[in-house]
Amino acid sequence: xxxILVLAHTEAxxxxxxxxxxALHAARALNKAIAGSQLLVGLIGENIxxxxxxxxxxxxxKFFGVSGADFTVSRYATDAxxxxxxxxxxxxxxxxxxxxxRWNRVLPGVAQRLGGRVDTHxxxxxxxxxxxxxxxxxxxxxxxxxxxRTQRPWFIAIDPGSQPACECGAGTATVASVAVNxxxxxxxxxxxxxxxxxxxxxxxxxxxxxxFVTGAGWxxxxxxxxxxxxxxxxxxxxxxKHTRASLGSSKSLVDLGGEGQAVLPFLxxxxxxxxxxxxPRHAKGLSTCCHGEEPHTVGWRFINExxxxxxxxxxxxxxxxxxxxxxxxxxxxxxxxxxxxxx
Amino acid sequence: MNxxxxxxxxxxxxxxxxxxxxxxxxxxxxxxxxxxxxxxxxDPWAGHALYExxxxxxxxxxxxxxxxxxxxxxxxxxVMMTVAQKVPFELVALDGPAxxxxxxxxxxxxxxxxxxxxxGLDKSKLLVFGGWESASRGAGATMQMxxxxxxxxxxxxxxxxxxxxxxxxxxxxxxxxxxKHQVSKCAGPPALLGWATGNLPExxxxxxxxxxxxxxxxxxxxxxxxxxxAGEGLAFASVTLxxxxxxxKVVKDKSPEEIAAEIAEWINK
Ligand SMILES: Cc1cc2nc3c(=O)[nH]c(=O)nc-3n(C[C@H](O)[C@H](O)[C@H](O)COP(=O)(O)OP(=O)(O)OC[C@H]3O[C@@H](n4cnc5c(N)ncnc54)[C@H](O)[C@@H]3O)c2cc1C
Numbered sequence: 001x002x003x004i005l006v007l008a009h010t011e012a013x014x015x016x017x018x019x020x021x022x023a024l025h026a027a028r029a030l031n032k033a034i035a036g037s038q039l040l041v042g043l044i045g046e047n048i049x050x051x052x053x054x055x056x057x058x059x060x061x062k063f064f065g066v067s068g069a070d071f072t073v074s075r076y077a078t079d080a081x082x083x084x085x086x087x088x089x090x091x092x093x094x095x096x097x098x099x100x101x102r103w104n105r106v107l108p109g110v111a112q113r114l115g116g117r118v119d120t121h122x123x124x125x126x127x128x129x130x131x132x133x134x135x136x137x138x139x140x141x142x143x144x145x146x147x148x149r150t151q152r153p154w155f156i157a158i159d160p161g162s163q164p165a166c167e168c169g170a171g172t173a174t175v176a177s178v179a180v181n182x183x184x185x186x187x188x189x190x191x192x193x194x195x196x197x198x199x200x201x202x203x204x205x206x207x208x209x210x211x212f213v214t215g216a217g218w219x220x221x222x223x224x225x226x227x228x229x230x231x232x233x234x235x236x237x238x239x240x241k242h243t244r245a246s247l248g249s250s251k252s253l254v255d256l257g258g259e260g261q262a263v264l265p266f267l268x269x270x271x272x273x274x275x276x277x278x279x280p281r282h283a284k285g286l287s288t289c290c291h292g293e294e295p296h297t298v299g300w301r302f303i304n305e306x307x308x309x310x311x312x313x314x315x316x317x318x319x320x321x322x323x324x325x326x327x328x329x330x331x332x333x334x335x336x337x338x339x340x341x342x343x
Numbered sequence: 344m345n346x347x348x349x350x351x352x353x354x355x356x357x358x359x360x361x362x363x364x365x366x367x368x369x370x371x372x373x374x375x376x377x378x379x380x381x382x383x384x385x386d387p388w389a390g391h392a393l394y395e396x397x398x399x400x401x402x403x404x405x406x407x408x409x410x411x412x413x414x415x416x417x418x419x420x421x422v423m424m425t426v427a428q429k430v431p432f433e434l435v436a437l438d439g440p441a442x443x444x445x446x447x448x449x450x451x452x453x454x455x456x457x458x459x460x461x462x463g464l465d466k467s468k469l470l471v472f473g474g475w476e477s478a479s480r481g482a483g484a485t486m487q488m489x490x491x492x493x494x495x496x497x498x499x500x501x502x503x504x505x506x507x508x509x510x511x512x513x514x515x516x517x518x519x520x521x522x523k524h525q526v527s528k529c530a531g532p533p534a535l536l537g538w539a540t541g542n543l544p545e546x547x548x549x550x551x552x553x554x555x556x557x558x559x560x561x562x563x564x565x566x567x568x569x570x571x572x573a574g575e576g577l578a579f580a581s582v583t584l585x586x587x588x589x590x591x592k593v594v595k596d597k598s599p600e601e602i603a604a605e606i607a608e609w610i611n612k
Pocket of ligand 1 (some may be wrong): 215220258288289293310312
């Protein structure tokens with residue numbers, strides 16, 4: 001019999017993120033599909049009661065929690081101890097978590113500690129022949145596999161954005177508190193805070209509808225034999241202002257910074273999309289001045305509608321990577337587009 | 344405070360990202376078509392870990408870098424021909440599969456065993472580095488398990504920066520959601536860091552470093568321990584390429600105004 005445990009951590013304000021509700025949705029679907037399985041919830045955070053109450057109407061039969069000041073921050077040692085304690089208290093055989101940076105850091109270690117196995121970046125959780133099965137991608141989103149495992153506990157981290165969120169309502173949840181004995185060694189690391197660009201310079205917006213990708217073409221010599229980097233900067237920032245799109249980049253463009261060339265100051269490696277960058281999820285994506293090579297476009301796996309503007313009719317986008325390729329000068333098109341969007 | 348570190352970098356090898364990859368079913372499970380023929384490179388994020396390790400070692404006299412790598416011996420040798428020219432390290436090689444379809448827990452067990460054979464390993468100086476995800480399995484799981492096996496609970500993933508404080512503490516920047524970094528301070532070694540891109544460019548080839556490295560690389564390859572990964576309890580029901588390509592509409596003869604209008608409509612839809 002499978003005991004399915006959904007593990008979630010609270011956000012800084014004590015709420016549950018959408019990704020936690022997505023994990024809960026996936027776990028509940030599995031729970032329904034596997035006869036005789038039970039569904040449990042485990043929560044970690046400074047105060048967890050409000051989070052538990054917010055999903056109290058979910059079909060879980062029991063809530064477990066680890067709370068206290070030590071569990072406010074995202075830190076390997078304390079998170080591992082808390083997660084392991086809840087998994088043991090719940091006697092979980094399947095542990096489903098949202099693949100947040102906090103869980104990604106610690107989950108494989110917890111699996112190791114409890115003699116289990118782990119799968120991360122899971123995009124589907126299903127039942128096959130009475131057993132759980134998962135989908136995940138290999139070789140940076142180049143191929144998709146369906147796999148199952150006999151080992152338990154089996155830890156499964158669900159990629160945010162890959163599932164619908166559960167709509168369980170609020171109520172009053174009874175949470176069984178799980179004790180965790182921390183040692184001094186668990187507190188050798190102090191989490192100091194977060195560092196981020198100033199509000200208006202923050203160009204990475206995971207919740208945006210549109211991903212706007214800039215390629216190295218923006219810094220290359222144009223038809224007049226000159227580069228136009230300041231102009232490119234102005235066009236790009238104005239477009240972001242109008243659309244609130246998330247800004248992505250090709251590797252070539254963000255690498256220029258390291259090579260001492262004139263570059264766009266608001267771009268860093270965090271903006272990079274692709275093989276050695278990120279694979280974000282957005283409904284639409286618009287690529288500009290980027291060649292659409294495979295190491296770049298593997299990062300577009302989860303962008304639904306794709307359009308590109310490039311001078312090169314034979315670029316990668318033309319070969320089945322985009323829905324529409326506009327063979328045109330992005331400088332000219334984007335200036336016009338900004339005019340339209342600004343009206 | 345000057346600490347001499349023992350930095351162990353775990354780095355696998357992967358097919359060159361510019362190659363087209365196709366899955367096939369082999370008697371031992373899924374594999375890549377012509378896997379042994381595909382040119383290989385050092386796993387990119389693990390490569391960043393190696394360059395960061397070398398940089399840290401350079402700035403902390405008395406430090407040393409080991410590179411622990413599991414892969415088919417012949418492929419490892421091919422990759423080492425270039426990697427050995429980049430930065431000084433001593434290779435610890437394991438002869439086994441480099442496939443993305445292998446089991447992370449088994450790889451972690453093999454890597455840990457290899458790390459433990461390093462003579463004179465001192466946990467109070469130990470920093471274990473690796474990539475935060477591979478370009479093959481892409482799981483971001485192996486390093487944490489290595490850390491657990493070595494008893495290291497100061498672990499960091501998606502690291503972009505490590506700064507050693509005057510008191511020997513380690514300030515670490517890890518990638519978190521929304522283009523932000525979490526800043527942590529760890530008292531000192533032992534610690535485990537899974538690197539993202541870091542801040543260093545790929546070092547230029549230096550034949551002199553290559554010559555020095557090769558003195559230990561070749562013997563290490565010769566005595567590379569054969570390593571079997573059974574994939575126990577793991578079953579692949581299918582491995583498939585994504586459903587075929589999109590039908591790209593190539594628009595060539597429209598004016599910037601027309602294109603802008605079309606895109607504006609699409610964005611606002
Ligand atoms: C190990 C490895 C990992 C990699 N990882 C990544 C990764 O994560 N992400 C990534 O992006 N790449 C990655 N790459 C690099 C990748 O192979 C390409 O080199 C890179 O994506 C090219 O960037 P680009 O398209 O911006 O630049 P270019 O190839 O220089 O293309 C520029 C494009 O801009 C167009 N252009 C120029 N001016 C204009 C204009 N006025 N209007 C319209 N179009 C214009 C040109 O026609 C051209 O198509 C990786 C490579 C390796 C080897």
